[in-house]
Amino acid sequence: MFAGDQNGLQGDPRLKAISEAIRVVPHFPKPGIMFQDITTLLLDHKAFKDTVDIFVDRYRDMGISVVAGVEARGFMFGPSIALAIGAKFVPLRKPRKLPGEVISEAYVLEYGMDCLEMHVGAVQPGERTLVIDDLVATGGTLSAAIRLLERAGAQVVECACVVGLREVKGQHGLNGKPLYILVEPRQQINCSAPPVNGVETCRHDDLILGGNFGSPVNTTSKSD
Amino acid sequence: MSAYRDKDPLIHGIQSKIRVVPNFPKPGIMFQDITTLLLDPKAFKDTVDLFVERYKGKNISVVAGIEARGFIFGPPIALEIGAKFVPLRKPKKLPGKVISEEYVLEYGKDCLEMHVGAVEPGERALVVDDLIATGGTLCAAMQLLERVGAEVVECACVIELPDLKGRERLNGKPLYVLVESR
Numbered sequence: 166m167f168a169g170d171q172n173g174l175q176g177d178p179r180l181k182a183i184s185e186a187i188r189v190v191p192h193f194p195k196p197g198i199m200f201q202d203i204t205t206l207l208l209d210h211k212a213f214k215d216t217v218d219i220f221v222d223r224y225r226d227m228g229i230s231v232v233a234g235v236e237a238r239g240f241m242f243g244p245s246i247a248l249a250i251g252a253k254f255v256p257l258r259k260p261r262k263l264p265g266e267v268i269s270e271a272y273v274l275e276y277g278m279d280c281l282e283m284h285v286g287a288v289q290p291g292e293r294t295l296v297i298d299d300l301v302a303t304g305g306t307l308s309a310a311i312r313l314l315e316r317a318g319a320q321v322v323e324c325a326c327v328v329g330l331r332e333v334k335g336q337h338g339l340n341g342k343p344l345y346i347l348v349e350p351r352q353q354i355n356c357s358a359p360p361v362n363g364v365e366t367c368r369h370d371d372l373i374l375g376g377n378f379g380s381p382v383n384t385t386s387k388s389d
Numbered sequence: 390m391s392a393y394r395d396k397d398p399l400i401h402g403i404q405s406k407i408r409v410v411p412n413f414p415k416p417g418i419m420f421q422d423i424t425t426l427l428l429d430p431k432a433f434k435d436t437v438d439l440f441v442e443r444y445k446g447k448n449i450s451v452v453a454g455i456e457a458r459g460f461i462f463g464p465p466i467a468l469e470i471g472a473k474f475v476p477l478r479k480p481k482k483l484p485g486k487v488i489s490e491e492y493v494l495e496y497g498k499d500c501l502e503m504h505v506g507a508v509e510p511g512e513r514a515l516v517v518d519d520l521i522a523t524g525g526t527l528c529a530a531m532q533l534l535e536r537v538g539a540e541v542v543e544c545a546c547v548i549e550l551p552d553l554k555g556r557e558r559l560n561g562k563p564l565y566v567l568v569e570s571r
Contacts, residue, residue: 204507210472213468238460244461248437251430254428254461256427256461264422
């Protein structure tokens with residue numbers, strides 16, 4: 166669900182400013198990927214504050230007691246939201262960063278696997294939680310985050326991202342959990358390949374995510 | 390400077406929420422774990438508020454946070470005092486043009502990076518991290534900011550390990566901490 170589709174936020178100038186504050190860096194971390202760089206959003210105090218405020222306005226009355234942020238850019242947005250809505254902040258981290266007892270959830274990357282960890286005892290059964298990250302690509306990382314929280318008995322109310330595509334493609338989905346996104350990725354490159362039998366051969370998500378057209382696994386542009 | 394003498398009850402509350410994990414990441418180290426502080430909304434808010442109270446109205450336009458736990462404390466402070474937030478990151482994480490500063494670890498070296506253009510000459514900057522140990526990382530952070538012509542006003546950490554004398558590695562720059570752990 167996009168923020169701008171909703172009553173009250175349609176045409177909201179804050180969303181336009183947030184989108185424009187995000188810088189697109191071509192060919193990072195590898196050729197073909199148009200990287201959505203939110204660090205320029207963090208340099209714009211008003212746009213950064215508006216980003217947090219829009220999430221806070223949405224979540225403050227939902228009885229959410231946990232905001233889980235995915236390392237590392239989820240750390241830049243999650244704590245401010247947690248503080249404003251009176252929730253605890255739970256960092257979901259790469260392996261071996263969290264001290265003490267953790268639970269781990271593996272997830273698939275384009276090549277190989279990665280792993281997300283959460284502290285045992287950070288979240289209690291029944292707690293209503295939000296998962297936050299800067300961007301959703303294929304949803305693999307968010308899906309791992311959801312699984313961690315659900316394994317601890319929490320209820321994931323929603324996943325929230327600053328940037329994401331209208332459809333989260335790829336084999337992960339989000340386990341049926343709703344996804345709330347503020348803005349779409351910008352500046353997709355024009356596809357130079359000719360249509361085949363009248364059908365476009367470059368898909369929007371392939372250009373943004375750098376995926377190989379026709380391959381069964383979508384490339385994720387999600388780094389940490 | 391430490392906050393503890395002035396704000397005793399709040400500081401005590403914050404300190405009591407920090408968990409010590411023995412022998413992490415390796416034997417002999419008593420790791421100061423701030424994640425338990427983040428699980429207490431009041432204590433977390435008090436932490437941020439103490440920094441905001443100190444830095445609001447001081448014409449600080451940049452809060453630079455050190456990856457990754459500096460990303461947890463820095464942005465809320467930046468938002469409250471009207472400053473931009475600049476992440477200082479491990480190598481190859483920031484896209485686009487960066488400047489790098491190498492620093493020495495106990496064994497080997499590491500490197501901190503900042504985006505070119507994130508900070509303008511003359512800007513007044515704060516450096517934030519969860520903890521200062523030997524001061525190596527904070528020193529590298531200050532170097533990055535000074536190389537682009539910013540003025541580092543202060544370094545701010547939740548926790549100091551005074552026995553490691555990190556304060557002395559800050560080239561005379563002031564350090565403000567909430568909690569000391571000996």
